[in-house]
Amino acid sequence: MSHIYQPLMLRILIEAGGTATIRQLAHGFLDQDESQLRYYEDRIKKMPLPVLKRRGIISHDGDLVTLNCKKLTFEQKSQVLMLCEKRMREFIMQRGIDLWGYRLIDTDPIPGSLRYRVIKESGGRCALCGATKKERPLDVDHIIPRSKGGKTEYENLQVLCSLCNQEKGNKDDTDFRNDDQPEFVPDCKFCYPNIKPRIIKGTGTMIAIKDGYPVTEGHTLVIPKRHVAEYFDLSDSERRDADSLLKYLKRKMIKKDPSITGYNIGVNCGESAGQTIFHLHYHLIPRRDGDTSDPRGGVRGVIPGKRGY
Known part of the structure; x- marks a missing residue:
């Protein structure tokens, strides 16, 4: 230099x-x-x-x-x-x-050409949650942290969004580049490219669409952009984005339709639990007084005869 x-x-x-x-x-x-x-x-x-x-x-x-x-x-x-x-x-x-210790650790800044290569080969996405720079800032992260002797070289660098990088911290050395979870599955009905025309709202790593077979008026699905089979495969940042989007949709629903007096929020995990499309999706089902004769028990009704107690 x-x-x-x-x-x-x-x-x-x-x-x-x-x-x-x-x-x-x-x-x-x-x-x-x-x-x-x-x-x-x-x-x-x-x-x-x-x-x-x-x-x-x-x-x-x-x-x-x-x-x-x-x-x-x-x-x-x-x-x-x-x-x-x-x-x-x-x-x-x-x-x-x-x-200032957290800054003094990295006395060898990542050269611009190396930073560019790492971001380019990542496709401009977080290796953990799939977020792009449009959703939140992207960081070039040391897989083995500098605090643990990690070097500033291509083999030790990955792209993480600001939230995932903050959660990883400078003690963890997980390499998320080797995650076998595919980002998109071509024949998956809920993968982002296939569902893009139906999107009504997006927040970070999550999007929302209207359910094709609504249980009640306003029934909405919240879905990760990344191909994730079930709830337990979500990253923490994806869960936060889902929570944020669910809250946003709830506010919009009640503002548009004051007759809404409650909600069911549910996720089916596995075929035995009723999952038919194996790309995680949250159900946000608005409820109204009188929409069923006996709402007592709510989600317990997934097993016939177990709703009442």
């Missing part, structure tokens, strides 16, 4: 009047380090942006982040800045250099 480091260092020195500390030079290098900028862009998107937005302190529109407050006076700005500085200083004093 000397072809860029040398002119960059000279430029910083000239702009500083001919003299600069190592720290000042390092700040100048950071301004030009795209990998570091992307890292902190991802960190901001994961946290603190969603936390501050949820608390109503900021608003977020595309790449633009804005404070949700009237124009502050000089005194107000000073008070807020002093409070922020105090909180930061207290936390840093408490944690010390260990605060």
Whole structure:
């Protein structure tokens, strides 16, 4: 990288009047380090942006982040800045250099050409849950973590989405590239390419369609984009996406139809449990008062005569 480091260092020195500390030079290098900028862009998107937005302190529109407050006076700005500085200083004093330990582990950033190769050969998808960059940020992950001696080389790199990578952490060395679970099965009725025209809503790794043979009006199916045979094969991030989509659909249903007073949510796992299409799907069945003479027992009714107790 000397072809860029040398002119960059000279430029910083000239702009500083001919003299600069190592720290000042390092700040100048950071301004030009795209990998570091992307890292902190991802960190901001994961946290603190969603936390501050949820608390109503900021608003977020595309790449633009804005404070949700009237124009502050000089005194107000000073008070807020002093409070922020105090909180930061207290936390840093408490944690010390260990605060940045997770960044100091990887002192050998992944070269851009190697990062590109790994992402390209992954098809631009998370090796665990199948998410693409459209659903959440993608990370190039060390299979054997740097904290366990893993090297920055092609054989030790895989693509994980931000959620899966966070769950994996820097202690686990599972290679998800060798997962035998196919992403799509050509003759599967619920695989993403075959069901795409029927999609009414999608959230991350999950999509929703109307049931072809509805039990009640509004009966909807929530299905993973990846070919997953049953519930117990889902990744944690897929379960979270499914939960999020089910909650969204529930809110939309009740808003559209106030007569809905309850729901059945069910998953059939295995032929003996009634599964006929072996691509996992959640049933979200809206219920209304009087839609059956005796609703007592709910899902216990899957075994005749066992609904009542």
